[in-house]
Amino acid sequence: MFKPTNALFGGLLWKTPWRLSSPQKARQRKRLRAVDRVVDTLSAALTRNGQSAKAVERWYAEMPREEEMLPKDKYTLFDKKEKSYRKSIHKLPKWTRVSQRVNPPGF
Amino acid sequence: MSYFRVTLLRSAIGLPRRSTDVLKALGLKKRMGTVFHAVSPSVAGQIMRVKELVSVEEVDRRLTKQEVRLQRKPDPGYYIEKSAVQERSEMNAQA
Numbered sequence: 001m002f003k004p005t006n007a008l009f010g011g012l013l014w015k016t017p018w019r020l021s022s023p024q025k026a027r028q029r030k031r032l033r034a035v036d037r038v039v040d041t042l043s044a045a046l047t048r049n050g051q052s053a054k055a056v057e058r059w060y061a062e063m064p065r066e067e068e069m070l071p072k073d074k075y076t077l078f079d080k081k082e083k084s085y086r087k088s089i090h091k092l093p094k095w096t097r098v099s100q101r102v103n104p105p106g107f
Numbered sequence: 108m109s110y111f112r113v114t115l116l117r118s119a120i121g122l123p124r125r126s127t128d129v130l131k132a133l134g135l136k137k138r139m140g141t142v143f144h145a146v147s148p149s150v151a152g153q154i155m156r157v158k159e160l161v162s163v164e165e166v167d168r169r170l171t172k173q174e175v176r177l178q179r180k181p182d183p184g185y186y187i188e189k190s191a192v193q194e195r196s197e198m199n200a201q202a
Contacts, residue, residue, distance in 0.1 A: 031159070038158045045109060045146045045165040053148040055155035097117055097159050 019088055020075055027096075028074060028089065032066040035099060063101050078103040110143045110166050111150060117160040129156045143169040 007013045020028070043056050064073075076086040077100055085107045089095050115135040119126040133153055134142040144150040146165065154163060170178075189197075 034162070035158050038154070038161065038163050041163045041165055042111075042151045042154060045111065046148065046151055048109070048165075049146050051146070051148050053151040053155070055152045059155065094121060097119075097122060099159060 016090070020090055024090065025075055029066060031096060032069070032074065032101075036065050063099070069101065073101060073103055078107050109146050110169055111146060111154065112141060112143055112164040112166045112170075113154060114139065114141045114162050115160060116162055119157070119160060126157055126160070129153050130160070133157070135161070141175050 002008075007015060039056060039059050042053070043060070046052055046056065066074075072086070075089050077089050077092060078085060079087040079091075089100060092098065092100055113133060113135065115130065115138055118138055119130055130136075133144065133150075143166070154161060
C-alpha cells in the first residue's frame with residue numbers, strides 16, 4: 001500500500017528529531033560516566049605501579065567529569081552556523097562512540 | 108604485577124582507521140572479546156585511544172580463555188549429590 005509521505009516523495013528528507021529525548025539523555029550520561037570510569041581505572045592501576053601515562057594526565061587536565069559538566073555541554077555542542085551557536089549532540093557523527101565534552105569558551 | 112582486563116563493548120565500525128588498528132594491536136577482534144595486558148603506560152595509552160569502546164578492570168593475573176568462559180556461564184540451578192564416602196575421599200585428596 002503506497003502511502004504518500006514527504007520522505008517518499010521528496011527523495012532526501014532526514015527525519016532526525018532536533019532534540020534528544022530524556023532516555024537518550026540518560027544514556028548519554030551513562031556513557032559519559034563509563035568513559036570516566038575507564039580513565040579512573042587506568043589512572044588508579046598506573047599510580048599503584050608508580051607509573052603515569054601522558055594521555056591519562058592530559059585527560060584529567062583538560063576534560064571535565066560527567067558530574068562537573070553543565071547540561072548544555074552534555075547534550076549540545078558548538079556550531080557556528082546555528083542561530084544560538086548550539087546544536088544537539090546527536091547531530092555529531094558517531095556521537096555515541098566519541099568524546100565531545102568541551103566547547104569554545106563563551107559559547 | 109597486575110593486569111588490565113579489557114573487554115570490547117562497542118565495535119569500531121565507521122570510526123577512524125586508527126581506532127580499528129588500536130583494537131587490533133590490543134588483540135580485540137569481536138565485541139565482548141576479552142584480553143589481558145600487563146599494566147604499563149603504553150597499554151594505558153592504547154586503551155585511552157579506544158576508551159569509549161571498552162570496559163577495563165584491574166586484575167591480579169591473566170585468566171585463561173576457559174576461566175573467562177566459565178565466569179559467563181550461568182548457575183545451572185542444581186548440584187550433583189555424592190555419597191558420604193566419595194565426598195570424604197575428595198576432601199582428603201584436597202587436604
